[in-house]
Amino acid sequence: MSEVVRDLKAFAKALVYKNAPKEEYFKRGHRACQGCAPALAIRYILKAAGPNTIVVNATGCMEIISSPFPYTSWGVPWIHVAFENVAAVASGVEAAIKVLKRKGRLDPNKRINIIGLAGDGGTADIGLQALSGMLARNHNVTYICYDNEAYMNTGVQGSSATFTGASTTTTPAGRYSIGQGYWKKNVAEIAASHYVPYVATACPSYPLDLMNKVRKSLEIEGAAYIHVFAPCPTGWGCPSSMAIEVGRLAVETGVYPLYEVERGVWKISYIPPKGLKPIEEYFKTQRRFKHLKKEVVEKIQEKVRAHWERLLMLEKMTNTEEFKEKFVRPFYEVQI
Ligand SMILES: Cc1ncc(C[n+]2csc(CCOP(=O)(O)OP(=O)(O)O)c2C)c(N)n1
Numbered sequence: 344m345s346e347v348v349r350d351l352k353a354f355a356k357a358l359v360y361k362n363a364p365k366e367e368y369f370k371r372g373h374r375a376c377q378g379c380a381p382a383l384a385i386r387y388i389l390k391a392a393g394p395n396t397i398v399v400n401a402t403g404c405m406e407i408i409s410s411p412f413p414y415t416s417w418g419v420p421w422i423h424v425a426f427e428n429v430a431a432v433a434s435g436v437e438a439a440i441k442v443l444k445r446k447g448r449l450d451p452n453k454r455i456n457i458i459g460l461a462g463d464g465g466t467a468d469i470g471l472q473a474l475s476g477m478l479a480r481n482h483n484v485t486y487i488c489y490d491n492e493a494y495m496n497t498g499v500q501g502s503s504a505t506f507t508g509a510s511t512t513t514t515p516a517g518r519y520s521i522g523q524g525y526w527k528k529n530v531a532e533i534a535a536s537h538y539v540p541y542v543a544t545a546c547p548s549y550p551l552d553l554m555n556k557v558r559k560s561l562e563i564e565g566a567a568y569i570h571v572f573a574p575c576p577t578g579w580g581c582p583s584s585m586a587i588e589v590g591r592l593a594v595e596t597g598v599y600p601l602y603e604v605e606r607g608v609w610k611i612s613y614i615p616p617k618g619l620k621p622i623e624e625y626f627k628t629q630r631r632f633k634h635l636k637k638e639v640v641e642k643i644q645e646k647v648r649a650h651w652e653r654l655l656m657l658e659k660m661t662n663t664e665e666f667k668e669k670f671v672r673p674f675y676e677v678q679i
Pocket residue numbers: 402403404405426427461462463464465466491493494495496497502
């Protein structure tokens with residue numbers, strides 16, 4: 344596995360087409376809207392995971408667009424579960440495979456990837472308890488949340504992962520409301536606080552980085568969590584041709600930083616070489632932020648910058664020999 348590089352934009356452009364596996368396990372013909380980044384993300388995720396993969400998928404846009412016959416798109420075993428219990432079912436699948444291997448009914452050396460897949464509603468809200476259980480028990484599962492920042496399948500209702508200031512049908516902007524009034528819930532950090540071996544954030548605008556993180560998570564023994572920021576042109580009010588650019592701008596403005604937390608050590612995957620762009624550049628691409636007044640944008644900007652600074656500090660603090668010696672080695676290498 345190559346190191347995640349910092350100037351991902353240049354790197355991804357140069358290498359993605361040459362190095363991406365040719366096989367498609369999320370097939371064409373599904374019913375996603377034009378420019379749907381979650382659907383693109385799944386395509387990359389499965390390219391990276393390969394054929395020996397079982398996907399446990401919650402109710403949501405990605406289930407709806409991919410499952411009805413004759414538009415079924417899954418080229419790997421796939422199970423649809425309720426909105427709230429992806430992590431519980433994925434835990435059960437992993438336990439069942441372990442038993443089958445122990446009883447000799449499955450080759451014990453065969454690697455089977457188990458991926459739990461749910462939207463931000465299914466992860467940050469209704470499925471959070473099951474996710475926490477799965478992470479606490481350290482099941483050998485990669486849980487992936489595709490975050491389109493609202494309950495899209497049922498009509499753009501806000502979730503706790505909806506970005507601050509966004510207008511949704513349950514957080515409508517108006518005279519007395521800026522839209523979503525609180526800070527986006529950070530599920531990647533919640534996952535990291537379970538001390539699982541691997542947590543990452545990703546975005547299909549950076550496909551190579553996304554695929555590398557999926558591969559890495561599957562190679563590591565134990566629970567992994569990947570939070571994938573995935574623009575939804577329909578719910579966000581941007582042209583379908585802009586989804587990739589919008590994802591890139593989210594990263595370049597610091598609205599959605601890309602990073603990994605591997606055994607407690609933080610590493611930012613992409614640091615914009617010329618510093619963060621102003622968040623207006625990201626906001627102006629989408630209708631859901633159109634109503635925001637300058638003073639509100641400035642306040643959100645301040646928070647985004649502070650959050651980025653904190654990330655830089657976390658990286659600096661955890662990447663020292665002292666941190667690794669006093670925390671990482673004793674904590675992660677001692678088996679109780
Ligand atoms: C217990 C339960 N409550 C509500 C629903 C209705 N429902 C189905 S999908 C969905 C929204 C899913 O949102 P998210 O997880 O963000 O996925 P997205 O649709 O955005 O891809 C809702 C509310 C349901 N299926 N089950």
